[in-house]
Amino acid sequence: MKRILHIDSSLFSGDGVSSTLAGEYVARLLEQNPQWRVTHRDLGRNPIAHLDATRLTAIMTPEADRTAEQRTIAEEADTLIREVQEADLLVLGVPMYNFAIPSVLKAWFDHIARAGVTFRYTAEGAVGLLEGKRAVILASRGGLHRGQPSDTQTDYLATMLGFLGIRDVEFVYAEGLNLDEGSREQAITSARDAIEQLLAA
Template sequence: MKTLLQITSSIFSSGGQSSQLADQFVDAWRANHPDAQVVVRDLAQNPLPHLDAQRVTAFFAQPEARTPEQQALVAESDALIEEIKQAEVIVIGLPMYNFGIPSTLKAYFDHIARAGVTFRYTSNGPEGLLTGKKAYVFATRGGLYAGTPLDSQTGYVRNFLGFLGITDVEFVYAEGLNMGEASKDAALAKAQQQLATLAA
């Protein structure tokens, strides 16, 4: 049975434009995979703590040397990693906030990037361990940024996922959402057409 992991990173939870596009894709995808399991991780409803020295120390400590407090911190990260490991398909709703990704998504990324667990260092450089997955990213922006130096999201998200071994990544953009109703409607219509094609 296939598993799809949907990551919602809008501060408006399911009410965000990126979340709504991701939801539409997941609904269409589920229609074509009726036996599949869909897991939703909403980072607005259940935000993760930002990375700090205490967590990094717990991650780096040898398992047998971890204190009970460190074990609890690692267990939280382990659960997130197991969740994404089990998913063949990953869907990310990605709004742009102040030219970057939501801080909640960065916190999530920091929890799942673990040396020896989701990637490893080799004599040929780092090697991602989360291979064999397909990712879809629904990026919504108020202005027009794709293909410009101000698009800090696309390269970062693609590089991060690739670092973990997720190299098959498809981006769908809905831009100009704050540039008037006509621009917004056209952008959302185009994105909806693209997601319908991808889901099929």
């Protein structure tokens, strides 16, 4: 039985285009594989706290030495890591905000990137410990950015996932959503066509 970790990061929660496309992709996967299990996190509806000194100290403090507050914080971070470790496939709905990924998604990455757990340092550099997993990114943008210097998302996400050991990464783009109604419809249709191609592969 395979497990899917579905992460949405739109400020509009399930109403965002990236969330809609990610939800459609997961639903189609489940039609093909009804035995698969899904863990869904909507970071727009239930955001993860951004990493700060208090949270980092709690995570880095040895378990036996943690205060009650630190144990709660560390358990939250451990749960996020466990969800990724148990997943075979990550499906990320990622809108573009000001040329970057949503800050709530950055907070998620900050909590799951932990030395000795999801990556380790070696004499040759860092090695990801989440190998053997696949990721599909459903990326929505108001303008046209793919292949342009303004697209900071694609390289960041591929680099971050690769750093953790996830190198099998596919991107589906819905771009030009805010140019006009025709462009919006075309972008969503093109993204849905790309999803069908992924499902057929």
